[in-house]
Amino acid sequence: MRSSDPQAGTPDFWFELPPGFMEFDLDEDPTDRILRMTEAADVLFAAVPQEQKLSLVVSSEYILQTMIAAGAEHVSSCLLRMPDDRVSQGTLCVMVERSAKGPDVQDRRGSAQRTAVQWRELYAGAEVGMVMLPYGMAALCVRELELEIPGAIFGLEECVPTVMRQVQFCVPLRTGPGSVLFVFMTEDREHWPEYLTVLSGIMKSISADEPGTEGVTSTGRADSGGLERRA
Template sequence: MTSTATPIAPVDVPDLWFELPPGFMEFDLAEDSEARVLRMADVADGLFADATPEQKLSLVASSEYILQTMIAAGAEHVSSCLLRMPGDQLSQGTFYVMIERPEAGPRNQDRQGAAKRTAVQWRGLYPDAEVGLVMLPYGISALCIRDQDLLIPGVLLGLDDPVPATVRQVQFCLPLKTGPGSALFVFMTQDIEHWAEYLDVLSGIMKSVSADEPSGERLPEAWVPHRGGTE
């Protein structure tokens, strides 16, 4: 499933655009939680008919928990990735984007310096993580890959105690061309076994990031505009 583009008012110029590949489902962040869970359950039934009820429940519950966490943190875009990996294995991940803008700062920021400062900050915060800089078509980006331990509320799975889970996540912090601030792209999954395959998918997304509006024939199918502030 591909994502559709968000309508834009004439004076509302997006900070950037990016393309989602098949298998990513964008969430309506204003949608009622109960309706969203039921819709995710229907999607899981359709895509993974041979999965056990416990697998489907775990997938939907963990997706909703992470989604609610991202919405509370201010995410402007959240997608769920539902894929079949080699060996016909069920696999799920979550992708989100946040626009971070300082209240004040020069419009023409030193983008390379900003990316380097972010990488230094991440090295201090996450000493066990893989941290570096990568050059994308949009520009330089700080990169951080790390494992994170979560406690998913047991009530989501019909249990009394929280359920521990380890997720691997990659963060790209991409200084904006449109002014001070940056776009934070984050992907996370519990399927660490297929991390290499996910990195290939994410590479395609990040290479698609652009400040320029894509051609009209592709826009309705896959391209997503994102901006800072309130939509």
């Protein structure tokens, strides 16, 4: 994938999605998207009970709508079969914050450290730290969220409570003042270690260098100037 500055039209960074992730068209009609996700789940996991597949699809759509409202430039969902043969779902969101004024581009480490300090103050009990990626230093935060999913989308009168585990990485940009925020969340806390392995690969793939043109296919455009998948 790449994310581009809408003013300059040049890529801020690139990253790769592993197999199992499906990128969403953020302008797609929600009804069409739910039907497409349901069809995909039926094909991929035919033996899984229909109730479980429906719950995964509906929860994913609710989280997707929340992320779109927050200004996401990229959202993708993964449906993975875990070693115990259970179907698991998670959602990745990418948001880019650019600023005409901000810390010096060379102070990227300091910017990540300041973000980590802010997260420690905001999220009591969260695991907050720093991590060195090939792209550069990033702030890291792991926490749990209690959400209330509207019961109407399940055909219920009352809201359905759920607990999500979320990890977010704030990565200062090399191209100018600003940062990119990668957020991943899932209800499947039991398989969190497996997800961390998958996310590690995504974060290590972030690069300022454009990949070769071979194996690059278009997956649609967004307000950020376009996203592309590296096959």
